[in-house]
Amino acid sequence: MTARGDFIATFGGVFEHSPFIAERAYDAGLIFxxxxxxxxxxxxxxxxxxxxxxxxxxxxxxxxxxxxxxAIAGELTEDSKQEQAGAGLDRLSAEEHARFTTLNAAYTTKFGFPFIIAVKGLNKDDILAAFETRISNSAEEEFATACAQVERIAHLRLLALLPQG
Structure with a gap:
């Protein structure tokens, strides 16, 4: 078994700013x-x-x-920065940025959390299409979808750190 502190230091950010998940997984004896x-x-x-x-x-x-x-202020976590850049979100035109800003505001107002999607393998058009589709979801449906996306993001981040297994 790896040391608790080392495990949390390495994997505590896999779920964005939520080290309690790594702590609980370790403390539950689920890490081998x-x-x-x-x-x-x-x-x-x-x-x-x-x-x-x-x-x-x-x-x-x-x-x-x-x-x-x-993103504009350069305050994303390194993982989020790389993920968004990989999808081209750091190179939006003024019109595209305005569209993202409008959708972000409408989505957050409707659901109470930001739009979350695992962007790896997607481009800005794919992301905008998903955004525009998912904003029509019910609150329950979108909460479940966002949670599933968080789990997918965590998996992709872990694949960058560990052998697949």
Whole structure:
């Protein structure tokens, strides 16, 4: 077993600004050596799903707006910065940026958390299309969709850190 502090230092940010998920997975005895993306993801997702709705909402709210003010101010986590850049969100035209800003505001007003999508393998047009479709979802449907996207983002981040397993 890896040391608790080392595990949390390495994997505490896999779920955006939510180290409690890594802490709970470790403390529940769900972490086994050798560490693999599949094993650590399963453990962390288990704890994320056990968390109350308020805690899961807090995890959703920890995510930045896509192409939003944190990106402009250079205040994204390194993972979020690389993910958004990989999708071209750091190279939007003024018109595209305005569209993202409008959608971000409408989405957050409707659902109470930012639009979350695993952007790896997507481009800005794919993301805008998903944005425009998902904004029509019910609150319950979108909460579930956003949680599933958070889990996918965590998996992709773990794949960058660990062997797949």
């Amino acid at each position: 050596v050798p560490l693999t993306a599949k094993g650590v993801h399963a453990a962390m997702v288990s704890e994320f799903r056990k968390a109350g709705a308020g805690e899961r909402l807090a995890v959703l709210r920890s995510h930045p707006d896509l192409a939003g003010r944190l």
